[in-house]
Amino acid sequence: MKEKTEFLEREYKELEEKGYTWVIRDLLGPSDVHVNVEGKECIMLASNNYLNLANHPKLKEAAMKAIERYGAGAGSDWSIAGTMDIHQKLYRKIAEFKNTEDAVTFQTGFAVNAGVIPQLAGKGDILISDELNHGSIIDGVRLTKADRAIYSHSNMGELEKVLQDADKKNYRRAIILTDGVFSMDGDIAKMDEICKLAEEYGAMVYVDDAHGEGVLGDGHGIGREFDLEKKIDFQVGTFSKAFGSFGGMLAGSESLIKFAYNTARTWLLSAAFPPHVAAANIAALEVVEEEPERVKKLWDNTRYFKKEIESLGFDTGYSQTPIIPAIVGDSKKAKELAENLYKEGIFALAIVFPMVARDKARIRNQMNAGMTREDLDKILSAYEKLSTKLKLV
Amino acid sequence: MTSKIGFIVNPVAGMGGRVGLKGTDGVVKKAEELGARPVAPIKAEQAVKEFLSMHHEGDVKWFTCSGVMGEDELKKAGVKDIKIVYFLKSGEIGTTAEDTKKVCKKFLEENVDLVFFCGGDGTARDIFEVVKDKTPVLGIPSGVKMHSGVFGINTSASAKMLHEFVNKRLTIGDVEILDLDEEKYRKGEWNIRIFGVAKGIIEPTYVQVGKTVFKSVSDDEIKDELSEHIADEMNMHPDYLYIFGSGGTIDYIAKKIGVENTLLGIDAVYKKKLVGKDLNEEGLLRVLDKHPKAKVILSPIGAQGFILGRGNLQLSPRVIKRIGLDNIIVVSTPSKLISTPVIRVDTGDKQLDHEFAEKEYMMVVIGYKLSRVVRIQTNNF
Numbered sequence: 001m002k003e004k005t006e007f008l009e010r011e012y013k014e015l016e017e018k019g020y021t022w023v024i025r026d027l028l029g030p031s032d033v034h035v036n037v038e039g040k041e042c043i044m045l046a047s048n049n050y051l052n053l054a055n056h057p058k059l060k061e062a063a064m065k066a067i068e069r070y071g072a073g074a075g076s077d078w079s080i081a082g083t084m085d086i087h088q089k090l091y092r093k094i095a096e097f098k099n100t101e102d103a104v105t106f107q108t109g110f111a112v113n114a115g116v117i118p119q120l121a122g123k124g125d126i127l128i129s130d131e132l133n134h135g136s137i138i139d140g141v142r143l144t145k146a147d148r149a150i151y152s153h154s155n156m157g158e159l160e161k162v163l164q165d166a167d168k169k170n171y172r173r174a175i176i177l178t179d180g181v182f183s184m185d186g187d188i189a190k191m192d193e194i195c196k197l198a199e200e201y202g203a204m205v206y207v208d209d210a211h212g213e214g215v216l217g218d219g220h221g222i223g224r225e226f227d228l229e230k231k232i233d234f235q236v237g238t239f240s241k242a243f244g245s246f247g248g249m250l251a252g253s254e255s256l257i258k259f260a261y262n263t264a265r266t267w268l269l270s271a272a273f274p275p276h277v278a279a280a281n282i283a284a285l286e287v288v289e290e291e292p293e294r295v296k297k298l299w300d301n302t303r304y305f306k307k308e309i310e311s312l313g314f315d316t317g318y319s320q321t322p323i324i325p326a327i328v329g330d331s332k333k334a335k336e337l338a339e340n341l342y343k344e345g346i347f348a349l350a351i352v353f354p355m356v357a358r359d360k361a362r363i364r365n366q367m368n369a370g371m372t373r374e375d376l377d378k379i380l381s382a383y384e385k386l387s388t389k390l391k392l393v
Numbered sequence: 394m395t396s397k398i399g400f401i402v403n404p405v406a407g408m409g410g411r412v413g414l415k416g417t418d419g420v421v422k423k424a425e426e427l428g429a430r431p432v433a434p435i436k437a438e439q440a441v442k443e444f445l446s447m448h449h450e451g452d453v454k455w456f457t458c459s460g461v462m463g464e465d466e467l468k469k470a471g472v473k474d475i476k477i478v479y480f481l482k483s484g485e486i487g488t489t490a491e492d493t494k495k496v497c498k499k500f501l502e503e504n505v506d507l508v509f510f511c512g513g514d515g516t517a518r519d520i521f522e523v524v525k526d527k528t529p530v531l532g533i534p535s536g537v538k539m540h541s542g543v544f545g546i547n548t549s550a551s552a553k554m555l556h557e558f559v560n561k562r563l564t565i566g567d568v569e570i571l572d573l574d575e576e577k578y579r580k581g582e583w584n585i586r587i588f589g590v591a592k593g594i595i596e597p598t599y600v601q602v603g604k605t606v607f608k609s610v611s612d613d614e615i616k617d618e619l620s621e622h623i624a625d626e627m628n629m630h631p632d633y634l635y636i637f638g639s640g641g642t643i644d645y646i647a648k649k650i651g652v653e654n655t656l657l658g659i660d661a662v663y664k665k666k667l668v669g670k671d672l673n674e675e676g677l678l679r680v681l682d683k684h685p686k687a688k689v690i691l692s693p694i695g696a697q698g699f700i701l702g703r704g705n706l707q708l709s710p711r712v713i714k715r716i717g718l719d720n721i722i723v724v725s726t727p728s729k730l731i732s733t734p735v736i737r738v739d740t741g742d743k744q745l746d747h748e749f750a751e752k753e754y755m756m757v758v759i760g761y762k763l764s765r766v767v768r769i770q771t772n773n774f
């Protein structure tokens with residue numbers, strides 16, 4: 001052997017030099033519209049907490065009650081002895097909410113993709129993936145022995161060419177995999193066209209709606225939005241974003257769920273999430289149904305902010321959702337802007353090359369239903385001030 | 394760290410174009426008589442100026458030739474720290490291939506990190522003859538023909554690439570040097586040959602490891618994956634003849650599989666054995682007679698991403714028709730697809746080009762069992 005652990009420090013330093021390292025800032029309190037970041041009061045623009053449920057009293061109450069009743073942990077893997085009736089109740093709630101036959105949860109959304117995709121395809125199959133899909137889909141796809149094909153982001157012409165080519169090559173199965181809402185640009189997958197092409201060529205459809213749940217289709221997600229709940233074969237999601245809690249979900253046919261129970265390694269070989277997580281998740285879905293004004297408010301905020309930031313001269317790219325990028329171009333500029341926003345009491349995330357193209361570095365603004373007009377105006381005036389100061393637009 | 398840039402201008406590159414000559418090799422006088430004016434010095438100066446506007450001069454050291462072959466342009470652009478490595482005799486314009494080569498020899502002695510030049514395919518070829526794959530080469534396009542993979546798409550792009558290279562954000566990879574056989578061309582024969590595989594400046598291929606943490610994957614790692622893919626393919630269809638195209642990527646794959654491939658030529662392999670080496674059109678047709686079931690493995694070549702029609706005229710329309718469009722396997726490193734996001738075809742046969750055009754897209758293998766859709770462009774662009 002040539003070396004031991006010295007590579008850890010060396011490679012970390014290399015990343016640091018390139019500016020790729022992640023600065024972790026601690027929140028001293030709940031994730032809400034107004035947060036305390038290491039002692040500094042900030043407006044949160046970087047969380048996935050779209051419906052502001054993370055600190056919602058009903059979710060908290062449900063979680064506390066579940067702790068009282070079930071304890072702090074599930075005690076086992078889901079498969080052996082970790083599944084409680086409250087988990088089962090959640091599965092039924094998800095299936096009802098997603099209008100599917102059945103559903104199951106995983107530790108996280110990541111765990112769904114990493115565990116389920118590898119079981120769906122093997123040698124002689126093809127997995128067809130949008131180039132901007134989330135890393136967890138990419139990893140799931142990498143774990144299979146199937147052929148893999150990539151099409152340019154949301155390019156349906158290219159998708160059709162892949163399907164035609166696959167058709168000629170006589171694959172056993174083809175699955176089209178896509179994010180529902182793309183997390184860097186905030187644009188929506190062309191679900192109707194994808195499903196149409198899938199039907200035409202006999203392919204299946206796998207959607208990860210992590211950023212679409214709670215946002216699209218009155219909060220029910222991309223299936224409801226496009227009226228395709230029964231057409232999408234595999235619906236993946238997470239409770240960690242708009243639903244304000246934690247945990248991944250898989251919804252679809254009864255046979256899909258039975259299959260997943262018995263094959264997905266991330267489900268079989270890893271512990272169930274604690275019962276209070278299940279309780280909070282149930283409460284989250286109930287709140288979305290009981291308080292439709294939340295989704296509405298999220299969209300009001302989205303429309304207002306998008307219009308105003310565009311009128312300040314910022315390019316918002318292809319945004320169609322509460323993810324609204326402000327594209328500034330150069331990576332350095334984006335980082336500088338994020339730092340300056342922070343000084344102004346706004347917590348925002350710069351997204352830079354190679355996450356996005358070299359000249360498309362940006363701040364990713366994420367809307368929250370709990371933001372008031374005053375909050376939005378404060379953010380916008382900071383943008384206005386900084387765009388002159390940093391000569392951005 | 395200081396970057397050492399060897400800078401050289403071919404002042405007469407591009408003169409022929411305006412007066413209808415392809416290239417100026419050996420016909421400078423004629424071009425001048427026809428009223429051609431030098432364009433390369435202006436482009437070279439412009440590129441350096443643009444580079445300087447992005448960059449502060451401190452960490453770059455320039456090496457060049459006296460006078461119009463580099464010194465003048467650098468000075469006009471405002472560079473002060475210049476080392477002249479080669480002096481033209483006074484009064485000499487310095488335009489011959491020999492001058493270029495002599496300057497490049499000096500660059501090698503000075504151990505420059507990059508040869509940054511302004512010229513066309515001919516200039517690239519002259520530089521390559523000396524530097525080979527020892528030093529990377531980056532060109533500001535100023536010739537009539539820029540098929541070689543060493544060029545940026547225009548003056549600004551080349552300046553930006555230099556900037557990114559100096560900042561270590563771009564990396565080094567294989568690029569093909571191509572050139573029109575000028576003698577043949579003036580006799581009416583069109584033959585772009587592949588001249589060699591140089592080191593060029595390429596976009597690294599990144600894979601995401603953390604949320605914002607990316608690791609760049611070396612081109613060789615990708616080519617290993619491509620080799621594995623092709624090896625699998627050959628195992629799956631052992632009854633097929635495999636024709637290996639030309640260029641750096643294919644050469645790497647062939648060698649990895651254990652085939653003694655010709656870097657610049659076309660070879661045929663059956664059951665993992667070489668059954669035809671450096672074949673011409675006739676040779677190819679002959680092996681195809683023997684093995685009618687065949688696949689051909691191609692990779693985009695040069696600055697424009699040609700898979701057919703540049704650097705591999707042996708793969709003539711007759712040969713391609715015999716193999717069949719569906720039996721073409723295109724492989725590419727992702728970095729190549731960044732610089733040439735379309736693949737081009739110019740077979741010289743209208744009907745065949747049309748068939749390619751109708752396909753619109755091609756599946757290009759970019760990793761082990763990993764492919765992506767790439768648009769095809771035929772001759773009419």
Ligand SMILES: Cc1ncc(COP(=O)(O)O)c(C=O)c1O
Nearest residue numbers: 108109110134183208210238240
């Ligand atoms: C499309 C997509 N899938 C999955 C995830 C991960 O979800 P989780 O936090 O539940 O692992 C994310 C969030 O980053 C995502 O954007």
